[in-house]
Amino acid sequence: MVYLKEMRIKSLTPQVLLLVFLVVLHLFPIWIFTYFPTQDGSSHIYNSYVLKEYHKHTNYRLREIYSLNLLLFPNWSSQMIMTAFMHIVPPIICEKIVVSLSIGLLPLAFLYFLYGIDQRRMNFGLGLVGFIFSYHYLLHMGFYNFSLSLPMFFFSLGFWWRHKTRLTLPRLGILYLLLLLTYLSHFQSFLQLVVIMTCFAIYSHLYIILTDTCLSKDSINWKQVLNGLLPLVHFVGFMLPIYFIMLAYYLSSTVGYQQNHWQFTHLLEYFFDMKSMVYYSDKHIIVGQLVLVMLAIAFLLTVWDRIQRVIHRDRDQPIWVSVIDGKEQFLLAAGGLTWLFFYVPWSVESGGGWINDRVHIYIFLVLIPFFTTNMHFYIRHTFTIVITLLTLYHFGLTAHAYYHLDRETSEMTTAVDKIEPHSTLTFRSSLWDGPAHRTSSYIGPIKYTSPFLHVPAFYCIGNGSVFLNNYEAELPYFPINYKTNPDRWIKSADYVLAWRMENHHDQPDLERSYERIHSGIAYSLYQRRKTDKAIDWQKQSFDQLLYDFQPAGAPHQANSIVVEPNICYREHGYGWVTVSNRNGQYNNATEEFPDRDFVTDHFDGVFKIDLPNGQYQVKVQFASSPTPKPVRLNLIANGKKVISNRILPTQNDLVIHSYTLEITDGQLTQIIYVKQEKRFESKWQWSSCYIKRIGD
Template identity: 25%
Template sequence: MRDDMIARKFDKLEKYVFLTVIAISLLPVLTNTFLPTMDGAAHLYNSNLINALLFENNPQIHEFFVLNQEPVPNWIGHFILAVFNLFLPSFVAEKILVLFYLIAFPLSFRALLKTIHPENYVVFSYLIFPFSYSFLFLLGFYNFSIALLLLFITLNYWIKNEDHLFSKKNIFVLFLLTTLTYFSHIFIFGLLLFFIGVHIVTKAVMTLVDNYPLQVKEAGKSVLKKSGIVLLSAFVPLLLLLNYFLSRDTPGNANFLEYSELIKWLKEIRPIIVYDFVFEATYTKKIFYVLMAMTVVSLYLQITGRFFSRGNPSPSAKGKIVLSNFWLILALSMLLFYFVLPDSDGTAGFVSVRLGLLFFIVLIIWLSTQRLPKWFTILGVLVVLYCNLRLTVYYSSVIRDLDNVAVECYEMSEKIAPNSVVLPLNYSDNWLAPHFSNYLGVDKPMVILENYECATGYFPVKWNEAKIPATLLGTTPPEQYSCLEWKSNAQSSLKKPIDYVFILGDIDSGTDSCTASIKENLEQNYSLISKTENCQLFKRKT
């Protein structure tokens, strides 16, 4: 009785510890206005455009932009931002999305571990924290990050209910989860189906190991029935996936990374290095060594327990060994894909980083199914949490500096009249800042002529190619500048001069003849109306 009371008190205390670690991880977001990322400003701007296209009769916006009629992935993050941006400032909408992810990501991972191995989930769930602020998340890949969250939730639901999937309710829930995953990110959707497929086969093998040859037919039937449920539940997103690939051209040249580079990335855990390779690798390498030490000890204990223990494992024990190693099979699959698949193919990018991230996450799930010495596990977790704390503090300082620039851009929009056409010029030396100009339009309707999402065809907003006019810098079209390009339709009879020119960084750092020509144009046709430490805004002379 007393032991039960102590255990309950420990469980309650441990939950508060876990929540405290989550709270600490939120500080970089809570202590700044924006979470400045490479693509985050573009997501906010296009979410504002979605609302303008849907709910406002705004000829200028409709002239340049149109909603993508194809049900493409990458909708979920934009949808959430657009909904909250209807009645909240953009920076609050972003905070809601980002905080939701940073809270739900570790909690959903912890819930998955609890389902898989209730005895080990408490300690091993702390290992996920360094992977919350991944390289991809801090690049602004919000849809991919949400898809990872949905991957945990869907796998958890599948494992809990796989033997009771034949009700309409369960099929509907699976349909909803797989569809949401598709509309979050196509890559994770494909991996979700792959994971579930491997799990179905693994459970069948476990059944055969436990009861061979009595359960051969039952195992076969189970595989067919469960596969049928998956196909039925994912039928709609699978059709959308087929349409997505059939409606696109063959990808371009594949770009493969050197094996030496890929191995180096694994040792450094490149998927969680963002701003400074040297500083961050000091801590990410320690995390790598902890995970590898746990892996080696787990394999050693498993091999010696299976092959050198007295007697043979019982049938049931053999089945459990097979099922626990399902996660090892997935981790090795991610590692194989990591070395075999190209890093990019002309359309998809950062493939190696995505697969590396998934490898480490799945490896942690597998480790949670192993019986490691408690002292060894706790020591490893403490090292990982220390490294995570140091990285979080460092992220806070970098994000604070980036936020200062983002706020400057955002506040510059007060000087811009609604529905204006703005040409951004990026002279910043910060590699994360190419889309910071989009902060101008996150809360005000305007046409910003730098919008990478509109050109891809796999985001919710596209350029309205049929109506875009010829946009001119003063009286000069973009074709006359070798160092500059912006969205314009040279064939259009409608000429529209650019209303404002926004400069991020120091234009005087450009000493080439093209930049000199731009400066001359600005001097002749535009007036400087606002200047801050990092930004300048010019307005067309009337």
């Protein structure tokens, strides 16, 4: 790392060894335990999985219920990282990568920032505060995007500070990239970064002009003063695109919405109890308060250092030159953030929440460069020892909770393999997010986060199933959204998870339509009862089936089973699985030619039939009609693509395709879709499906 070179470290000094040890130590529990216990983390894993799998037409449930929101808004970083790594490693490992980046990069980015400000006056021990803040409340809420934005904030600010006087074109490109990554991680961090950078630029240039002018023995040279302002003009110039992005998103996200404010007493308690570092219990408060004491001592030492500078100053210099050295901007920035903490709302109706929490964590980290605490060997090492001990205690409390919460989460997910592919799952809880819901069987009440709240999302990862209580899909600043209100599917969900109920016995309304297939300590899993509608081939006088797709009331083929657009699979043992705007159409169908009608849609259609296991020959027939562009038809049968981009005629015609397959799970699931063209809505037109059994 660059800052290591600036510390003139040429070998494994105690500082480097301590730094490496603390990084490895803080990452160790992330990888040794199966689950990382956060409130929203499992939801982020699931939605990243949906993002990865959505393009596959075999995942028809995901495509039916969800839509993609692919605008490049903030809140993208963790999803992009996890989705990318899911092509290589399992989903739960992807979460560990994101969490490791959040925890491991923050102290390194913070040290990079500090040593870029003033290496000579920097106290390494104070820089270790970044490790304490790396295990913070918002990380354990599962706010991964914000957690990633923290190191990006300090990398960006540190990089700009180092190169602000010699910002070449390549360096400007790197700065833009860092700012963009911060924006894609979280808007509040991006907003604070841009405002603080601007304030620092103004203060730094005005400070240089003021000191040069006041210390000069010549009269004021206004031309020289104006020339001193040119770098500030250049700064504003290259920041204009950043200002535009910031204002555009801010105005579109915050104006005209209801705001919710915390009471002042609550804010005061949060501030001095350092609640941004408290998540499982109040045991963490003592760590934050002792950090606050260390920062107060650092402040007093800084004041003492400036008094000494005044006493030993050159008598020809004004007192203010010895008192003010340019580092006051960090004190002013921390003061501005403190004012912001007490002034801003906790949330706005447009979706932004935990605003005070996000401000609080920056106040003390931005303040630290103001301090001068390395005036004596014993002071430097005292800070290092005390901060290290506080870090270890904070880590120990957290690792102990990780161990027990991992055990409990593992027990809660023992039935994930009982969910059939492409199902829908909802959950019920009479203790929704209350104190009892947040109580662990091992460590007792969990006060500030709900690590079990979204654990049910694990039941839908890896099987193409839909989690119908997906809160992210209801919000516009996440990449996965519901197409329509999920209530229409919740009422007929394939599975219900009775989650942390006060009464774990069968619920009366569930007994009618569901059967309990698994019970754990704090939950029961129910599956909708199945009615065996499969054709009993041994008792029938025929060995073939013909399904005629048509609108209601249209002529149908002899000895055929009529399939109308609203025929539901669950009720008949055959029919449509997905819910969409399918409709039936006539295409010159008559009693003589009844196969000229069809069912059509431009969304994927999923038609399922219960059949005994065996070998089958299937013949499907599609209708074509005059279209401005050719229609490219695709058909997937039981996961195998049997028709690939077949171009249909652009006039009225019938197209027939035959294939054979072996059924091993008692079902034939056919997925039909067409490749959509720009400025033209293609539709499939399914006329009939003929099935013949050819072997066992």
